[in-house]
Amino acid sequence: MDNRTGEMQVFLRVVETGSFSEAARLLRLTPSTVSKLVSRVEARLGVRLIERSTRALSLTAEGQLYYQRGQALLQELDRIEQEITCGAVATGGTVRVNVSVAIGVLGLEPILPDFWRAYPNIAVDLSLSDEIVDLYLDRTDIAFRIGTLPDSGMLARRIGSSRRKIVAAPAYLERAGVPRTVEDLARHNCLGFNFRRAEPVWPLKESGRIVDRAVNGSLLANNGETVRRMALAGVGVARLGGYHARADLNAGRLVxxxxxxxxxxxxxxxxxFLGGQRMPQRVRVFLDFVVPRLQGFLEG
Structure with a gap:
């Protein structure tokens, strides 16, 4: 493992104390260890940094340069770490969020004005997509996901659950008839999804057990909002989350x-999300603010 900064710190302490033994005492190392570490630096650089004698230590010209530049480098490292630490605990910065189109439009966007009133220094970089993103590759802080979570090293906070519903516009049902049984779906235009994790089947209850019924239709979309709008237009039957169809069902636009x-x-x-106990404060407060409100949204 490359530990050049650690070796540099040992060298600086030797110079500042003027003694291998005193530097060792302050660093809680043995004098022989300190001497070996300084010798390792000299061997790597190919020059002598310290002239050793029984009376005192003195720096060579190269040693003086290494000391000055090393001192500046370690001070800059301290400043970088302090800046990052202060940024992590400060309630400010940017939170990068990925959420499905329906949850984003119906659930998250109405919350954001109240969030900004509480935390005006936090910017939200919001992406709406029904595709699953890689939090690492996409530099996403939080993703709100629907469905079963795969095993991963990420952390998750459960928001709730919502029952999917099969819906259609009254005009479509007048034209195509109302499906009464699972078998009836075979003659209906069933609107679906085209993203990779979507299966061309709907899990339905038949004779007291759950079966995956294959469905077909004239639309495959990459987001639920397009499916909902086509259902509203009377194109066919859609299988949507209850939160997604709630307003249309209450208004009678869907049945x-x-x-x-x-x-x-x-x-x-x-x-x-990523981070755990080392999560930046801006991400933590966003989660704490948004999650309970999304829970209320799901419950309706």
């Missing part, structure tokens, strides 16, 4: 069908 068939079909929502 739930096969409610007894999809009763156990629920999806989990989590906030996924």
């Amino acid at each position: 739930e069908v096969l409610a007894d068939v999809v009763e156990p079909d629920e999806e989990e929502m989590h906030a996924v």
Whole structure:
């Protein structure tokens, strides 16, 4: 392991104390260890830094330069660490957030004005996408994810769950008929998704057990909002989260069908993030502010 800064600190302490033994005492090392570390620096550089005698130590010209530059380098390192530490605990900076389109538009965006009133120095870099992002590669602080979480080294805070519903516009049902059974879906235009984790099946209850029923339709979209709008336009039947269809169902723009068939079909929502105990303060306060409010949003 490269420990040049540690060796540099030992060298500086020797120069400042004028003694290998005193430097060793302050550093809680043995004098022989201190001498070996200084010799290692000299061997790596190919020059002598300290002239040793029984009476005193003196710096060579190279040693004086190494001391001056090393002192400046370590001071700069201290300043960098202090700046980062202060930035981590200060309630300011940018929080990078990724969230699905529906949760972002319906759940998160209405919360943000109140968040900024409480934390005006925190900027939110918000990306809406139903695709799963890599938090490391995308430099994302928090991702709000729907569905089962894969095993990973990331941390997660559960927000809640929402029942999926099969819905359609009244105009579509008038034209195509109301599906009464699982088998009826075979003759309906079932709107779906095209992202990689999406399966062309809907888990439905049939004869008392859950089955994955293959569905087909004229639309495959990469986000739930497009699917919802096409359902509203009377294009076909959609399977959406309850939070996503709630306002349209209450207004009568969409109608739930096969409610007894999809009763156990629920999806989990989590906030996924990095950091743990070393999480920057700006990320921590964002989570603490947003998560309980999103919980209320899911519960309706």
